[in-house]
Amino acid sequence: MFVALENQFKTFSMTKTILKFSLPFFILVTIISCNQLGKKQQDDIALKNRIDAYLTKAEANGLSGAVLVAKKETLIINKGYGLANKEQGITNTTKTIFDVGSVTKQFTAAAILKLVELNKLKVTDSLKTFFNDLPADKKNITIHQLLTHSAGLTDIIGNGDFDHISTDIYFKELFKSELINTPGSKFEYSNSGYSVLGRIIELVSAQDYESFLQTTLFNPSGMFQTGYLKPEWDSNLYAIGYQENVINMGSMAARYRKEGKVSWSLKGNGGINSTLEDMYKWYLALKTNKVLSKELTELLTSPYMPESEDATSYYAYGWTIFNTDRNTKRITHNGGNGIFFHDFIWLPKEDVTIIYFSNAFTQQIMDVAWYIEDMLFDGSFEPRPIVEDLSTSVLKYTLAYEGNLDDLPLKMKNRFDNKIEHSFYLNDLGYYFVKEGLLDKAVAIFKLNVILFPKESNLWDSLGESYDITGNKQKAIEAYRKALELEPNYGNAEYAKKIIGV
Numbered sequence: 001m002f003v004a005l006e007n008q009f010k011t012f013s014m015t016k017t018i019l020k021f022s023l024p025f026f027i028l029v030t031i032i033s034c035n036q037l038g039k040k041q042q043d044d045i046a047l048k049n050r051i052d053a054y055l056t057k058a059e060a061n062g063l064s065g066a067v068l069v070a071k072k073e074t075l076i077i078n079k080g081y082g083l084a085n086k087e088q089g090i091t092n093t094t095k096t097i098f099d100v101g102s103v104t105k106q107f108t109a110a111a112i113l114k115l116v117e118l119n120k121l122k123v124t125d126s127l128k129t130f131f132n133d134l135p136a137d138k139k140n141i142t143i144h145q146l147l148t149h150s151a152g153l154t155d156i157i158g159n160g161d162f163d164h165i166s167t168d169i170y171f172k173e174l175f176k177s178e179l180i181n182t183p184g185s186k187f188e189y190s191n192s193g194y195s196v197l198g199r200i201i202e203l204v205s206a207q208d209y210e211s212f213l214q215t216t217l218f219n220p221s222g223m224f225q226t227g228y229l230k231p232e233w234d235s236n237l238y239a240i241g242y243q244e245n246v247i248n249m250g251s252m253a254a255r256y257r258k259e260g261k262v263s264w265s266l267k268g269n270g271g272i273n274s275t276l277e278d279m280y281k282w283y284l285a286l287k288t289n290k291v292l293s294k295e296l297t298e299l300l301t302s303p304y305m306p307e308s309e310d311a312t313s314y315y316a317y318g319w320t321i322f323n324t325d326r327n328t329k330r331i332t333h334n335g336g337n338g339i340f341f342h343d344f345i346w347l348p349k350e351d352v353t354i355i356y357f358s359n360a361f362t363q364q365i366m367d368v369a370w371y372i373e374d375m376l377f378d379g380s381f382e383p384r385p386i387v388e389d390l391s392t393s394v395l396k397y398t399l400a401y402e403g404n405l406d407d408l409p410l411k412m413k414n415r416f417d418n419k420i421e422h423s424f425y426l427n428d429l430g431y432y433f434v435k436e437g438l439l440d441k442a443v444a445i446f447k448l449n450v451i452l453f454p455k456e457s458n459l460w461d462s463l464g465e466s467y468d469i470t471g472n473k474q475k476a477i478e479a480y481r482k483a484l485e486l487e488p489n490y491g492n493a494e495y496a497k498k499i500i501g502v
Contacts, residue, residue, distance in 0.1 A: 048076050051375055055081055055368075058386035062245045063365060065341075065358035066092050066276045069372060072351045073284075077372075078276065084239040084359060087248065094276040097225065098239045098357040099252040100342045101335020104272040106300075107213055108197050109147055109318030110286075113296045114216045120204045123147065123299075130200050131171070138175050141183045143200070146193045147317040148305040152181040153190045158265040161337065162255070170264040171199065187305045187315060191269040194318075198268020209267055218278075221285035226274040228262045237275075241339035243432065244391045245360035246399070249339050270335060276355060283346060283353045301331050301346075326350075326377060334369075336361055343369040352376065362389035390416070391425045398429065398441060405440045409448040423453040427462055434466060442466045450479075457487035461496060468499065 055067060055077075064082025068075065080092030115121050121129075121143065128139040145151040154177045158165050165173070174196070180188050198209045205212045210228050218226050225231050238251035253273040256262060262271065274282075285291045292300065303314030303321040314321045322330040324347070331346040341361040345354040354376075356369040364386050371383035394416055401408055420426065426449040433442035446463040453459055464479030480496035487493075 044071070044074060044076055047376065051077050051372055052079070054371075054375070054383055055079075058365075058368070061385075061387050062360065062362065062389065062392060063358070063368070063386055064092060064242070064245065064360040065098070065356065065365075066094060066096055067357075067368070067372070068094070068276050068280055068353070068355040069376070070280065070283075070353050071376070076376075078280075080276075082360065084237075086240070086242065090236070092239065092357075092359070093237075095225070095237055096239045096357075096359075097233055097237050097251070097253050097273050097275055098342065098359060099241070099335075099337060099340035100270075100272050100274050100279070100357075101337055101340060102191075102270050103333050103335040103342050103344055104266075104268070104270045105194050105335075106318030106333060106344075107217060107272060108194050108201070108268045109300060109316075110217055110292060111201050111209075111213055112143060112147065112197055113292055113300055113317070115201065115204055117293065117296055121200070127196070130203050131175070134175055137179055137183075143197070144304075145183050146190075146197050148315050149187050149189050149193060150181075150184050150305050150315075151190065151193050151196075152179040152183045152185070152188065153193045153196070154178070154180060155188075155190050155192060156265065157192050157195075158263065161266050161271060162259065162263055163265050164259070164261060164263045165265070167199070167264060171196070187307050191265075194269035195264050195267055199264075201268070210262070217282075217285075217291050220291050221278075222281045223274070223278040223285075226272060226278045226282075228256050228267075228272060229260070231273075233273075239340070239357075239359040241337075242360040243339050244395045244429075245362055245389065246392055246395050247432070252337075252340065270337070276357060279344065279355045280353070283344075283355070286346075287348075324373075330373075334366075341365065345369050345373060347373070350377075362391060364389045390419050391429065394420075394425060395429055395432075398433075398445065401441075405444050408441070408444040409451060412444075412448050413451060417452065420452055423449055423456055423459055426452070427459060430462060430466065434469065439466065439470050443470065450482075455486060457483040457490045460486065461490065461492050464496065464499070473499075 051069065055063060059081040066080040067077050069077040078094055080094060080096060082092055084090045084092045084096045116123065123142065123144040125143050126139060127141045128134055141151045153174065157170055157174045174192050201212050202209055210230055214227060214230055225233065233253060235254065238254050240251055241249040243249050252271060286297055289297055300317045301319055301321065302316055305315045307313045307315055307320065312322065319331050319333050322332065324330045328347060328349040331348065332344060334341065334343040336342065339361055341358040343356045354369045354372050358365050374381040375383065397412070397415065426445050430442045430445035430449065433445060443466045446459065446466050449459045450463055460479050460483035464476045464483060467476035467479060477500050480499050483490060484493060484496055
């Protein structure tokens, strides 16, 4: 007993001696550490202010949405910009509910790998394992090929996101459609391919698609504001989508609630709604292997199929993989429906994520998340300023115009001629007016487009269609004839020939 106490005393004495002679060094290390911590905090604040200043300036020119930037789980930016509801003056926040678009695909891919983990299927399984009466050219398509957009399936079945084709008819139509490529040979983006994966999830799990995601992915991640129909959303948090940042197109989440169902045109491939906070929880769940093992997460984010011949990017499972300028891995995906837009960037080596939503899609705002990445790693980088988008300006002008519509094409040409570099601005706008029944304005827009881009057959076809709808058959025939002169076999040529009578 005495020896043991003596040994303890010696140990204590030695510890006192070490502390006595090490105290100045300890204080010095502490001061250095505090200074380093202080510098890190100052750098984070400076970075936050720089990014926020850019986004705030962009907000004044039409940016509307929410942005989260996290570095080693320190939130640099976590903030809403612009309005979720212009009519009611409701601002976007971290809790606002947006459409994630095709980022839905990574949930589908993760759910498939969850079934792999449960020994319910393998990524090498073929369609004939799950579906009966398949055409011969579809039987051997594998889950891996569906996940990597290399199955050769057509992109879209049905007429839009809310075309509620029955399950049987949807897949019957899809499987009888002609393959675009030989399965496994080439990348060809296919929304319908991910709808097939969604159906496989239902068949194997004996649950509907959203329920399986909720029980195996969302709930374990703490994501209670993510889904199609099942979340208990506060309708005051819905983001209203604004076409060209002008036209109120409503909330997608509210539309699901109203219709009470989700079409197969969306299910599995797009249209899930979520918040900035929930998508950050999803990132943390993947990063910490809360919902998938490390091995399966690696499968989820490995580069498999080159997206183009130059192989600058590869498709993984619901993600796209790039090599950054820093020679590190960028795991990313975006999604949108022409109204909402979402971008998600994960930089595992740098331990950084950038999550971005917009409820007012324009061409101007597509690169915001990528600009933020450049700002994070290059102090001298100056992002391209966001100004009011041309399509927004053209739409505002046309909606407000009350003069003689025969004069509208020339007036628009004088106002916007040197700015309109692509025909799609006016073509999309023209079809918006067709949809809204403002046919005279539609004709004026299409007339301006053929003045600016006279050699594009599709534009003459659009003009012909607008005349056709208004009952001006002679003008329609003239426009269709011009389209056929430019391109005898363009997409709508058979219909044009029928109208002309040839």
